[in-house]
Amino acid sequence: MEELFDYLNDMKNYDPASQNRVVAGYCRKWVSKKSEQSDWVENSNHWNWNSRLEDWINAPDSENEIGSIHAVQGIDLNYVGVIIGKDLTINEKGELVADSENYYDNYGKFKKNDPHPLQFDRFVKNIYYVLLTRGIDGIRVYFEDKKVEKAFKKFGGL
Secondary structure, eight states: OHHHHHHHHHHHHHOTTOOEEEEEOSOSOOGGGTSSOOSEEETTEEEOBOSOSTTGGGSTTGGGSEEOHHHHTTOOEEEEEEEEOTTEEEOTTSOEEEOGGGOOOTTSSOOTTOSOHHHHHHHHHHHHHHHHTOEEEEEEEEESSHHHHHHHHHTTOO
16 A cells, blocks of 8 residues: 555656545545544554545645545546455455445445345445546556455456
């Protein structure tokens, strides 16, 4: 994940006027909302979900946060780093599917006990479709599930 932030910083140095952010699907709980804990931890790095939804792009320190679908829907960025979390996985048939056990949006339309798994699957995949189409000039992707990364590479997505 640190490489995503490094990439966006490099792009900012290349084009200081660019708007670049790291975004992710709802694959982590939003613990920083009610505590001092970080939502994302990698080695000595700590990041939180977006500090606000409205006008998050222009919020102070938003370049050091991870944006959710709610913060970037309808917004185009120059460069984007996308974290594809464990809310997408590969099932035993080799298919890309949504995993409700790793989906944590409390405000999202679907919950873990939703009786419509195909609708949930489309819902989560659509979130990633939106996130993966935010970057006009460039994109980098980090996969938490290496089976999903392998599948993307197999189909020429990366």
